[in-house]
Amino acid sequence: xxxxxxxxxxxxxxxxxxxxxxxxxxINGKWKINxxxxxxxxxxxxxELHRQIPKASRRxxxxxxxxxxxxxxxxxxxxxxxxxxVEYELTAFGETLIPVIVVTAQWGETHRQILEPLLQSxxxxxx
Amino acid sequence: xxxxxxxxxxxxxxxxxxxxxxxxxxINGKWKINxxxxxxxxxxxxxELHRQIPKASRRxxxxxxxxxxxxxxxxxxxxxxxxxxVEYELTAFGETLIPVIVVTAQWGETHRQILEPLLQSxxxxxx
DNA sequence: TCCGATACGGCTAAATTTAGCCCTACTTGA
DNA sequence: TCAAGTAGGGCTAAATTTAGCCGTATCGGA
Numbered sequence: 001x002x003x004x005x006x007x008x009x010x011x012x013x014x015x016x017x018x019x020x021x022x023x024x025x026x027i028n029g030k031w032k033i034n035x036x037x038x039x040x041x042x043x044x045x046x047x048e049l050h051r052q053i054p055k056a057s058r059r060x061x062x063x064x065x066x067x068x069x070x071x072x073x074x075x076x077x078x079x080x081x082x083x084x085x086v087e088y089e090l091t092a093f094g095e096t097l098i099p100v101i102v103v104t105a106q107w108g109e110t111h112r113q114i115l116e117p118l119l120q121s122x123x124x125x126x127x
Numbered sequence: 128x129x130x131x132x133x134x135x136x137x138x139x140x141x142x143x144x145x146x147x148x149x150x151x152x153x154i155n156g157k158w159k160i161n162x163x164x165x166x167x168x169x170x171x172x173x174x175e176l177h178r179q180i181p182k183a184s185r186r187x188x189x190x191x192x193x194x195x196x197x198x199x200x201x202x203x204x205x206x207x208x209x210x211x212x213v214e215y216e217l218t219a220f221g222e223t224l225i226p227v228i229v230v231t232a233q234w235g236e237t238h239r240q241i242l243e244p245l246l247q248s249x250x251x252x253x254x
Numbered sequence: 255t256c257c258g259a260t261a262c263g264g265c266t267a268a269a270t271t272t273a274g275c276c277c278t279a280c281t282t283g284a
Numbered sequence: 285t286c287a288a289g290t291a292g293g294g295c296t297a298a299a300t301t302t303a304g305c306c307g308t309a310t311c312g313g314a
Contacts, residue, residue, distance in 0.1 A: 011269060012302080014246055019235025020160045020228055022242045028155070030272070033147045046291060057273055062292060071245050083281055084290055093241060100234045101147055107227045108146025114220060115149045118198050119141055138299060139272080157302070173261065184303055189262065210311050211260055 023100065026071055029064045031056045033101060036090070039074055040098055044087040073097065150227065153198055156191045158183045160228060163217070166201055167225055171214040200224065 015021045027033060034053050043052055046065070050058050065088065068074045073094040079085040090098075108115065142148045154160060161180050170179055173192070177185050192215065195201045200221035206212040217225075235242065 008270075015157065016239075016243055016246060018160065018164075019232035019237075019239070020154075022235030022239060022246070023231040024154070024160075025246045026242070027147075027151070028271095030142065033145065033151075037145075047289075058292090059274070060272060063272095072241065078291095084279095086291065093238070096234065096238065100231055103230045104150040104227055105146035107223065108149030110146075111220070111223065112143075112146070112149060114199065115153070116143060119143060119149070119152045135300080155301095174259075185261095186263090186304070187302060190302095205261095211309095213261065 026073065026097070027101075029067060031061055032064050032068060035061065035064060035068060036073065036094065036097060036101065039088050040090055040095075044089060046086055046088075049088075068094075153200065153224070154228075156194060158188055159191050159195060162188065162191060162195060163200065163221065163224060163228065166215050166217055167222075171216060173213055173215075176215075195221075 014025060016025075031053055034056075035049060038049055038052050043049055046062070049065075050056075050061055053061065065074070065076075069076050069088075072091055074088045075091055077087045077089070079087070141152060143152075158180055161183075162176060165176055165179050170176055173189070176192075177183075177188055180188065192201070192203070196203050196215075199218055201215045202218055204214045204216070206214070
């Protein structure tokens with residue numbers, strides 16, 4: 001059972017200097033945090049996750065789930081049942097992310113009133 | 128003295144639901160953390176910052192500095208001297224980011240040995 | 255006067271990430 | 285037998301971010 005999986009071949013080097021860059025490499029991706037959080041909260045199956053995060057395209061959720069598996073944050077269990085069933089769970093390593101996410105999320109919530117207006121007008125790329 | 132500044136017009140909505148998304152909106156950008164950290168450490172002038180982060184192109188550093196100003200994280204002071212001088216400083220709001228950055232950076236450093244190999248091979252976009 | 259340093263913007267192309275459509279395969283229930 | 289739900293990949297195009305080059309202007313020193 002050969003495993004074929006086309007990956008995007010990076011051309012620019014990944015930044016690994018500072019610890020926050022490491023964190024961001026893991027956490028970056030439009031829905032990864034949501035996925036991690038949902039899985040942490042017990043939403044384990046792909047279908048449930050899709051329904052939980054309806055704004056995300058199914059396609060992207062799937063690829064980001066795959067990335068999280070590759071990064072050792074979650075594990076995927078395939079139950080070889082009659083109606084195929086899949087479940088994701090945080091690894092022990094993935095669990096270590098939770099308190100960090102909590103801290104950053106708290107910062108965001110604390111300053112939401114300041115941030116929301118700024119972020120809606122401002123864009124990431126100022127030219 | 129009209130201020131003209133071409134901004135990139137976002138077409139997709141910004142995600143603001145969760146606090147971590149708010150945090151990420153601010154922190155995202157290849158060199159923003161480095162900039163924030165350097166400024167926090169007292170490296171205030173554009174030229175110094177460029178020398179401190181030599182891997183970054185001058186162009187991108189400048190635009191990201193501008194973004195941080197627009198986001199209220201830093202302030203830019205222009206000294207109308209004989210040889211023009213500019214300095215950046217963290218705002219009080221920007222200071223609130225520091226402990227959060229410390230936490231995430233610590234997480235990264237703590238797990239560097241696990242992360243480095245994973246992140247170098249794996250790419251963000253699994254296709 | 256020419257070189258280097260200060261500080262900055264315009265512009266194009268490359269790299270990367272997301273959106274969104276289509277298709278496969280299997281199972282259950284109507 | 286058809287519809288719906290399970291899970292997931294291929295593919296293209298759009299959106300977004302970075303890289304990198306060129307040009308402006310001022311000042312100080314050799």
